[in-house]
Amino acid sequence: MxxxxxxxxxxxxxxxxxxxxxxxxxxxxxxxxxxxxxxxxxxxxxxxxxxxxxxxxxxxxxxxxxxxxxxxxxxxxxxxxxxxxxxxxxxxxxEFLPKQLDDDEVAKAIQTAITATGAGSIRDMGKVMGELKANYTGQMDFGKVGPLVKDHLCSASNGDC
The missing domain is CATH 1.10.1510.10 (Uncharacterised protein YqeY/AIM41, N-terminal domain)
Incomplete structure (x- = not known):
């Protein structure tokens, strides 16, 4: 339904x-x-x-x-x-929203989105966020996820932010 x-x-x-x-x-x-x-x-x-x-x-x-x-x-x-x-x-x-992801699941989803988009630097943050929104709308707070994505991308590009 x-x-x-x-x-x-x-x-x-x-x-x-x-x-x-x-x-x-x-x-x-x-x-x-x-x-x-x-x-x-x-x-x-x-x-x-x-x-x-x-x-x-x-x-x-x-x-x-x-x-x-x-x-x-x-x-x-x-x-x-x-x-x-x-x-x-x-x-x-x-009641109508899907189960919210916990911190570990959010981290895993971020890593999956980074891998799926081939993101390698902070310039790819939009692609990663788009991937997350396409797959996890309603399951995570994107206001809180944005800084986490940025941290992951910064550490992936050797702190080049």
């Missing part, structure tokens, strides 16, 4: 269960997916069927990250009630 169908099915179930918080979060996810569909069509892609699974995973990852950042800001501001609400939304969104 594709991601869009999973979200729609969960949305319908939340309506039946009268779970207002889950329903609200899933409506936000659905709206973000539809916004991406519209953006794809507006970009001159009239025959586009909409976003695919990788696009949906990217949307879900961004939404999760945004809510985690908001929760952290609310906690710093002393608004624990709002922080808890954001974290509950994160939990609902992450």
């Amino acid at each position: 594709d991601m869009r169908t999973r979200v729609t099915t969960a949305l319908k179930q939340a309506m039946k269960d009268k779970d207002a918080e889950r329903l609200s979060t899933l409506r936000l996810v659905n709206a973000a997916i539809k916004d991406r569909d519209i953006a794809l069509r507006a970009a001159g892609n009239e025959e586009a069927k909409g976003c695919d699974n990788s696009d949906v995973l990217e949307i879900l990852g961004k939404m999760s990250k945004q809510r985690k950042e908001s929760a952290r800001a609310y906690e710093e501001g002393g608004r624990l009630d709002l922080a808890e609400r954001e974290l509950r939304e994160v939990k609902i969104i992450e």
Whole structure:
């Protein structure tokens, strides 16, 4: 079952269960997916069927990250009630994301991507990141992975960064 169908099915179930918080979060996810569909069509892609699974995973990852950042800001501001609400939304969104890779798996994925792209210097970082995004969207935080890729490439080119 594709991601869009999973979200729609969960949305319908939340309506039946009268779970207002889950329903609200899933409506936000659905709206973000539809916004991406519209953006794809507006970009001159009239025959586009909409976003695919990788696009949906990217949307879900961004939404999760945004809510985690908001929760952290609310906690710093002393608004624990709002922080808890954001974290509950994160939990609902992450139900649809694949299992996050641990540090060892991330390191292995980086090494595999470097080998697959034939990267030898920091100038190849874009190729490596593209390879990782193509294969691991939703499974790792690319903001944290970027510096790790840079470290791997720098050490591969004898610290020539």
